[in-house]
Amino acid sequence: MPTEIHSPRKAPLLKGATLVLALLIQWTLAAADWPQWQGPDRDGVWTESGILTSFPATGPALKWKVPVGMGYSSPVVQEGRLFLTDVVAAQPIIHERTLCLSARSGKRIWMTQHDATPPEWFFSPAQLRGPGATPILHGGRVYGLSMFSVLKCLDARTGTVLWKRDLVAEYQLPPSSLDASPLIDNNLLILSIGGRPGAGVVALDLSTGREVWRALSESATWSSPVIISAGGTRQLIVWMRESVTSLNPTTGAVYWREPTVSGGSPGFSAVSMPVLRGDRLLISGLMFQLDQTKPAGKVLWPDTPSGTRRILSDTSTPLFRDDFIYSPRSGGTFVCLEAETGRERWQTNAITGLRRGASVHFIPNGSSLFLYTDRGDLIRAELTPSGYRELDRAHLIDPTSPLFEDKFAWSAPSMANRNLFVRNDQELRCYSMAGNSRPSRRESKR
Numbered sequence: 001m002p003t004e005i006h007s008p009r010k011a012p013l014l015k016g017a018t019l020v021l022a023l024l025i026q027w028t029l030a031a032a033d034w035p036q037w038q039g040p041d042r043d044g045v046w047t048e049s050g051i052l053t054s055f056p057a058t059g060p061a062l063k064w065k066v067p068v069g070m071g072y073s074s075p076v077v078q079e080g081r082l083f084l085t086d087v088v089a090a091q092p093i094i095h096e097r098t099l100c101l102s103a104r105s106g107k108r109i110w111m112t113q114h115d116a117t118p119p120e121w122f123f124s125p126a127q128l129r130g131p132g133a134t135p136i137l138h139g140g141r142v143y144g145l146s147m148f149s150v151l152k153c154l155d156a157r158t159g160t161v162l163w164k165r166d167l168v169a170e171y172q173l174p175p176s177s178l179d180a181s182p183l184i185d186n187n188l189l190i191l192s193i194g195g196r197p198g199a200g201v202v203a204l205d206l207s208t209g210r211e212v213w214r215a216l217s218e219s220a221t222w223s224s225p226v227i228i229s230a231g232g233t234r235q236l237i238v239w240m241r242e243s244v245t246s247l248n249p250t251t252g253a254v255y256w257r258e259p260t261v262s263g264g265s266p267g268f269s270a271v272s273m274p275v276l277r278g279d280r281l282l283i284s285g286l287m288f289q290l291d292q293t294k295p296a297g298k299v300l301w302p303d304t305p306s307g308t309r310r311i312l313s314d315t316s317t318p319l320f321r322d323d324f325i326y327s328p329r330s331g332g333t334f335v336c337l338e339a340e341t342g343r344e345r346w347q348t349n350a351i352t353g354l355r356r357g358a359s360v361h362f363i364p365n366g367s368s369l370f371l372y373t374d375r376g377d378l379i380r381a382e383l384t385p386s387g388y389r390e391l392d393r394a395h396l397i398d399p400t401s402p403l404f405e406d407k408f409a410w411s412a413p414s415m416a417n418r419n420l421f422v423r424n425d426q427e428l429r430c431y432s433m434a435g436n437s438r439p440s441r442r443e444s445k446r
Contacts, residue, residue, distance in 0.1 A: 033078045034416040037134040037181035037224050038273070044317070046365040046415045050435045053368060055380065059394030060431040063419065064106040069097065070425040071130030071147075072179065072401070077103050077416035078137045081156065084428060087130035087147050091123045096146040098135070100159060103416060106430060110159035116148055119175065125402060130425065132179030132222060134412075136189075138206065143189055149178045151191070153209060163209040171195025171202070179222035179269070185236070185249045188212060192238050194220030201225070201238055203252060215252035218242045222269045223283075228276045233295040237274040237281070244274075244283050246295060255295035258288070270314035271359070277320045280339065285312030287342060301342040312337075315359035315374070315410070319383065326383045332358045336385060348388045351379065356404055361412045375399055376409040376422065396431060400424040 038044045052060065069086035076083050082103040088095040094116050100109045121127055135144035141162065142154040149167040154160065167173055173195055180192040188203040195202060200216030216238075223239035227249055236249040246255040272284040281288040281297060288297040302310060311330060312318060318327035324345065325337040332354040336345040351371060352358035363370035371379040376399050380392040399409040401424070414421045418434040 032417045033137075034414045035076055035078045035137040036184075037074060037076075037136070038317075038412065039415070042183070042224075042226055042273075043275075044362055044364070044412075046363050046370075048415070048418055049366065050418060051365050051368065052380075052433050052435050055392035055394050060378070060396070060420065060433055063430045063432050065427050065429040066101065066106040066108075067426065068099070068423060068428045069095070069130060070128065071423070072132040072411050073130070073144075073181075074134045074412045075414045075421045075423065075428065076135050076137050077414060077421070078156070080104060080417075081109065082106075082421065083135055083137065083142050083144075083156070084423070085131045085133075085135060085144050085146070089123065089128060092117055092120075094118055094122070094147065096131070096148070096150070098142065098144055098152070098154060098159065100142075100156070101428075103419070103421075103430070106428070112152075112154060112159045112161065114146060114150065116146075118148065129177070129401070132177050133224075134181040136182050136184055138184050141206075143182055143184070143206075145178050145182065145191075147177050148175055149173055149193070151182075151204075151209070153206075165204070165209050167191075167193055167195065171199045172197075178220065179271070180220055181224040183225050183227070183236075185227055188249070190225055190236065190249065192220045192223070192225050192240070194218065194240070200240055201236075201247065201252065203249075213252035215247055215254065216240060216243075216245060218245075222271045224273055226274050226276075228274070228281070230276070230279065230281070230290040230297075231292055231295045235295050237283075239270065239272070239274065239283055241269075244286065244288075246297065256297050258286075258297070258299060270311070271316070272313055273317045275318060275320045277339075280320075282318060282320050282325065282339075284310065284314065284318070285342070286310040287339070313359070315357055316361070319362040319364075319369075321364075321383070324385050326362070328352045328358050328360050330356070332356050334360070334388070336383070336387075345385055346387055350388060350390065351381075355406065357406075357408065359408070359410055363413070363415065372396075372413045372422070374408040374410055376424070378413075378420070396420075397422045397424050397427070397429055400426055 069088040071086040082101045084099045096114045098112045131147045133145040152164040153162045183190040199214040200218040202214045203212045218240040225238045236247040243259045245257040275282045279290045287300040289300045290297045323339045334351045335347045359374045361372040376397040382389040399407040401408045420431045
């Protein structure tokens with residue numbers, strides 16, 4: 001990344017202008033990266049300009065594709081490099097890998113591999129899968145969780161292992177994947193792991209992996225933690241199986257807690273993340289009113305402690321826009337809800353096809369909105385309180401993950417440098433999303 005622009009003229013005015021320009025270039029390049037789950041601000045918003053406002057007749061152009069192994073984790077991109085975790089199974093062994101590729105070409109730069117011998121049940125068709133947690137990039141390092149919960153810190157340039165922790169052994173975890181993606185706050189790596197004793201959430205020192213604090217005697221979901229500012233306080237929000245809890249991100253101290261969001265069901269897991277809008281915090285189908293004078297929250301709706309009533313979708317993070325919420329339900333119907341009451345405004349099956357377990361990843365980009373579905377489709381659409389209007393649709397990748405006698409593409413897309421990256425259990429694809437001025441196929445017919 002450029003840090004200085006050289007000029008043969010050394011006039012002070014030019015020096016000042018050069019410095020400003022260099023800083024602007026640095027900021028622009030940094031803004032084009034996608035260094036963690038759901039992007040720079042962990043909210044799925046794509047801030048780059050110059051993105052497609054209509055799809056070509058054949059859809060976005062495929063730039064490259066490469067074979068990869070199994071996994072639900074998303075790629076992350078920084079300074080022209082793409083990082084991805086996967087699993088390649090060769091019974092009785094699995095190869096847990098971290099790949100570093102050129103984001104421009106897909107060419108491999110380096111790969112690290114850890115071989116494990118899982119229980120025999122892992123190789124059954126219903127259980128065979130790869131890692132779910134998306135790596136995070138920071139300070140020239142890659143922090144990632146393997147399929148069997150080995151946490152590694154790697155040198156992003158070379159792939160050298162700088163430190164690692166076996167979370168299963170250290171925190172008495174079951175031998176299965178941790179799917180909540182890690183979060184970095186200052187010098188802490190924060191993970192929702194459901195460990196024992198009292199290690200539902202842990203914070204580790206970024207440099208060494210040493211534990212700094214632990215909190216909560218609760219089981220983890222697949223929901224990734226976020227940090228919000230409310231009540232004059234920075235709060236770490238975690239969705240565990242037994243509660244939604246607000247913690248002090250520096251110490252792990254509990255600010256407030258709402259129990260039984262999922263009913264504590266041992267079979268329950270959810271991907272949906274907390275979404276903050278003003279003084280409202282939405283977590284799946286549970287709306288909180290946050291206190292603006294202190295770190296505290298109370299349930300606004302629904303007016304029941306039932307876990308099933310408080311779940312809107314366990315596979316999607318809702319879009320909270322203005323005074324309305326857009327999301328698939330767990331049963332497959334896509335709905336619009338009033339944010340004030342939770343009352344349903346409208347529903348449609350056009351996006352999700354009424355598929356149980358259906359997921360949608362929302363990608364706001366300027367005045368445009370993209371939806372990426374578990375069918376591997378990218379949709380450009382308008383969502384308003386009046387209804388759903390589809391503008392473009394393109395099929396990007398085939399669904400390969402089996403569930404309910406169906407197949408899904410559950411990995412969230414990643415966006416960087418006007419490209420969109422998608423994966424399934426077989427390949428990783430890069431599509432150009434650089435803008436054009438042509439009308440879409442549907443708009444040209446009107």
